[in-house]
Ligand SMILES: Nc1ncnc2c1ncn2[C@@H]1O[C@H](COP(=O)(O)OP(=O)(O)OP(=O)(O)O)[C@@H](O)[C@H]1O
């Protein structure tokens with residue numbers, strides 16, 4: 172569980188988040204939406220312990236993130252960045268093994284169970300053929316799946332993902348979203364994902380936090396992502412499409 | 423497309439190191455047969471002593487081996503270990519293939535220290551180190567510290583700032599040295615030859631100091647090798663995988679900088695070892711630091727032993743500075759490897 176209380180964040184003089192409150196309570200998928208530059212990545216980096224904030228604003232499992240050691244935090248939260256540019260030729264498997272680092276002492280090596288977990292993560296992200304390729308020689312979408320696989324290897328109760336499907340073709344978009352849903356439900360994980368696709372938000376998320384104008388609007392997808400709100404916030408004309416029980420919006 | 427085969431074996435590298443040590447022991451102005459070399463060494467080791475046939479030993483050979491050759495071999499080996507090791511660590515911490523303690527201030531700092539020592543001479547010795555060496559040590563530490571402070575206050579694109587700061591400070595210090603030299607022209611030779619590096623002054627005291635520092639620093643930092651791997655992915659990634667980036671970097675840099683400064687004090691400025699050896703090894707083993715550190719360290723030792731043997735024996739009765747040898751042979755070889763191997767480093 173994550174509780175954010177009265178959180179403000181600025182880069183120098185640029186205010187990004189202004190006294191926002193958010194809680195992520197139960198397992199499930201939480202969608203973070205909002206226009207470019209709204210502060211979605213910033214919020215994720217704060218939760219992931221990458222950006223430092225003053226004490227008393229973010230609590231993970233009731234503990235102030237301030238007082239949680241890096242290593243411990245990495246066993247609670249796995250972070251998939253919006254962009255990762257590899258410069259060194261590690262193999263996919265080597266990169267995945269790094270996901271176990273938070274659990275290891277200086278002299279521990281990968282155990283049999285950990286190898287099985289890595290094999291499993293490779294399988295569900297359909298990376299078997301690429302296992303021994305260099306991460307410097309992958310396509311954008313392949314690399315994105317590798318980073319998601321590593322979050323699975325890290326095996327944390329909370330996974331935060333920054334636009335995890337932005338580079339994926341429709342096959343993998345569907346598979347990854349289904350995968351996230353499954354692990355949220357079957358393995359009781361709290362999944363927070365930044366998205367730009369309203370329809371994924373509408374149909375696959377349990378809850379939405381819409382960031383705009385330094386503030387956040389939270390609620391059930393259908394209550395937050397209404398045609399009027401989205402039109403106003405994104406300044407774009409939209410139509411609503413109904414198909415069975417599902418609703419879609421499109422420009 | 424699978425992983426290219428990148429295997430070199432630690433056992434083989436150690437065997438090569440051993441062979442090199444043995445072979446170079448007999449090379450020099452005076453050729454000393456191997457069995458005699460071992461007899462001389464053995465005669466100084468308590469338990470083995472009894473088995474050594476002392477009649478084999480020629481007295482003058484004994485002096486050459488014990489006072490000249492053996493200390494040089496051991497000192498050059500440990501210097502090679504330390505220089506290559508610290509090169510790998512610097513390149514990892516700064517995520518920059520150009521990083522290396524000598525380029526980043528150790529060499530210019532040491533040269534400044536040596537210059538000051540010769541311009542303002544005092545007669546002090548400490549643990550086998552001359553006043554010049556001690557000044558070189560502090561010069562190196564001081565300049566490294568200066569460069570880190572400059573880099574630290576400009577957060578963000580640390581890598582480029584670091585190299586630029588290093589370069590700028592190096593030029594600055596060269597000018598200061600030149601200035602001193604202008605007014606002390608009689609000292610130019612001393613300083614100049616000191617900076618080019620030599621193992622001529624190897625003593626057992628010196629060896630002991632360098633050996634302890636190298637062993638302790640490696641033992642202290644080697645367990646962090648997996649953190650170095652992860653830090654290659656960038657600070658953000660490293661943090662999210664549970665690494666205290668600032669603390670880990672500080673630990674590694676302080677320890678290896680100290681080691682580099684002790685080495686420069688012991689044998690002067692021997693360039694390029696920290697740069698070419700890690701690169702060469704990286705072409706074979708890839709970016710994983712565990713392998714990179716082990717192989718680079720061993721090869722660094724091998725390389726410097728050979729370089730010093732060449733330096734002391736290529737021209738009869740004349741010694742060439744080992745720094746010259748490492749650059750003259752090292753650089754063309756390095757360039758050739760770079761051209762030959764198109765793989766990314
Ligand atoms: N390191 C930084 N230094 C200064 N300003 C920054 C920095 N990172 C982000 N910003 C600014 O902060 C604001 C929020 O950035 P953020 O990356 O959180 O946006 P985002 O919601 O993730 O956008 P996008 O949808 O484009 O990914 C932007 O205006 C951006 O210009």
Ligand SMILES: [Mg+2]
Nearest residue numbers: 211212253333
């Ligand atoms: Mg973003």
